[in-house]
Amino acid sequence: MNPKAQGRATQESLSATLWDLVVIGGGITGAGVAQQAARQGWKVLLIEQQDFAWGSSSRSSKLVHGGLRYLKEGDFKTTWHSVRERERLMRQAPELIEAQSFLFADCVGRKPGRWMFQLGLMIYEAMSGQGGERRQRGHFYADAALAQTLAPGLNPSGLRGAMVYQDAKTDDARLVYRVLMEAQQDGAVSLNYTAAQSLQLTAGRISGVTLRDTLTGHTCVVNTRAVINATGAWADRLRSDVGGRAMLRPLRGSHLIVPFWRLPVAQSVSLMHPQDGRPVFLYPWEGSTLIGTTDLDHPESLDVEASITPAEVSYLIAAVNDQFPGAGLTQADVTACYAGVRPVVADDKAEASKATRDHVVLDESGLITLAGGKLTTFRLMAQDALALAAQHVGKQFAPDDTAIFSPTPALPTHWSAAVRARLAARYGAWAEVLSRKALAPELEFIPGTQTLWLELPIAAQHEAVVHLDDLLLRRTRLGLLLAGGGLAHLQRIQALCEPHLRWGQTRWDAELARYLSIITAHYQPPPSPPLARPVHRT
Structure with a gap:
């Protein structure tokens, strides 16, 4: 590691x-x-x-946030702890924990209304201790024209403006x-x-x-x-x-990833789904656009890797097309999907999203x-x-409030700011030593992503890669970000990684077969059944 x-x-x-x-x-x-x-x-x-x-x-919504919606449920303790920890993480690892602007459309006849939402935001920001510079970039209300400037194509029915506020995201x-x-x-x-x-x-x-x-x-x-x-x-x-x-009450959260060019958003757009009023969002992530999440009881065996269902795919696409009716998003636009099972403590809440x-x-x-x-x-x-x-x-434990992460060393100034930020985010205190011998081609970004070619040999040499899916789904996210699981680049990936993995061609062939079966079963949208309807139930 x-x-x-x-x-x-x-x-x-x-x-x-x-x-x-x-x-x-x-x-x-x-x-x-x-x-x-x-x-x-x-x-x-x-x-x-x-x-x-x-x-x-590796299958979360990838948001480092306080859980604004938990205020609605009266869960002030969780929100308080979360916003404080979000601020701590953003201070300690700003390249990895990135600020993200959120926009919530204010529409006639839809809840929550402007004033209730803004009250929640005031409490949210007060809990985080935002002040000074942070407060200057706190929430504000944008009229319809400004909202559509911030999020081109945003046009849900009855749009009259939007609340804009700050949270954060990461690569989980x-x-x-x-x-x-x-x-x-x-x-x-x-x-x-x-x-x-x-x-x-x-x-x-x-x-x-x-x-x-x-x-x-x-x-x-x-x-x-x-x-x-x-x-x-x-x-x-x-x-x-x-x-x-x-x-425990296992809950499944499923997500879609589409190419950024197909749904270009700078803001994270959050909404309450028009079908059932549950929270959904979409935002830019790793050079693509991520859409999520569902919140369903997961009765299937935990021995089987979780997968999105056709109904969930339809549900999430419907949410996007409600906010961006001109997008006309379809399942054919989806590059990849993923589903994870959350360890939520069982309670008496009937609705999964309120647990x-x-x-x-x-x-x-x-x-x-x-x-x-x-x-x-x-x-x-x-x-x-x-x-x-x-x-x-039999030893004392004293809560440690010092920094989780060691300081990131300086990287060569002749490298671009984007490259330096990427290496700092991925490797922190080890960024300089891991990239010291990098060749110029390895410091280029893989087309369509924010991933450096260098990340592949670093993972192969230092990050306990055992299978090809370890490399392409978790050490890097190429299997999610690129069509076909990134296999169009397999020849170069193999050339970069084989000197460290030393698998040999027979092992590579076996790993490729394993990887194809995993992404086909769990990271690609399932075939839609006849007359599939976008439903969402617990």
Whole structure:
């Protein structure tokens, strides 16, 4: 994960160590726990049964925000924490956590009205502590003419103006990797494709974990003082080993990606869907336009990778065409799609979109489960879990309010500002050393994206790539951003990465077949059934 890549630790070295903490789950929640614990000097092992960020943390809406809509539900605590953490992340990693302007059309007969929305924005901005320069670029009301200047083509029925405000966006998978890099720098060990096969208990308390290397099938037992269950939507499975009762409500959020030229937006346009009043948005992301999200109960097996349904595709396209009737967007315009399952704590809310996004921390025989929460609040979630784990570890845990990210070094000034910003966002403190030997062609952007060719060999050499989908769906996002999963560039991708991966042609052919099956099944719109209607139900 960094220039001093750890490689796959031997089973002997894992078993010979008494770990203060084993973190199970390699998404943003687990990464945050590992980083915060390692910063305290704890001996930390993080394992992930798939790839890092494979689950919800590479399939989110990619927004670092306070959850303005949670105010409507009266969830002031979640909003307060989220906006504060958003501000912290934007200060510490401004290239990775980017400011994004949002526009919400004010239409005759549609809720919420202008004054109610503006009241919510005032509370939202007050919670974030926006002042000075930040307040000067706070929310404002744009009349219809200005709204259509800010968002050309915007023309929902009854348009009379728009509220404009500020939030933030990121590449969620890269956020995970940046946090994991910091954790490793502080001594944590992190392994992908390593599953927790079972928990070991001694005198009724967690004392170890049986690990299984999913690449080889080999197993070993590691000894630990505590385990943090950060497996997201899969958390209830691990809890069953200690008799825990199910507490999660899996919700599926699905998204579409279309070429930027097909739907060019500078603003993020948010709206309440005309069919059912649920929040939907579209915004520029990584050189494309991202459209999301749905919010549905997900009754399907969590053993199967989540996929968007035809009804969800129609639902999201209908939302876009409501706001931009001249666009005439169709399924044929969709480059890619993705669906993730969110670990939402079950409550009594009938509607999925109203379920709480606050997190819960439980201690069950030394298994500390951290569930729920949001991408934005991973640091606070980690601190809550570690405060509970400290009694088992036997070490003090003092919440760390220092910067999560190490400073980014200066990069060559003769490189363009766009290249320097991109490298800073992706690699932070390691940007200079990783790009030091870059050749001029590697510092060019891949056509149709904001991805540098250099990112491919860096990932292959330093970022624990095991499969082609690791490389194209998570280390880079080429599989989402380019038609056909980016395979038009496969020859150059192979040439850049093979010196580091050393797969050989037979392995490349096998990886290509695997990758094609994954993107066909889970990252391309499904065929529309006859007379498919854009419905949205819980």
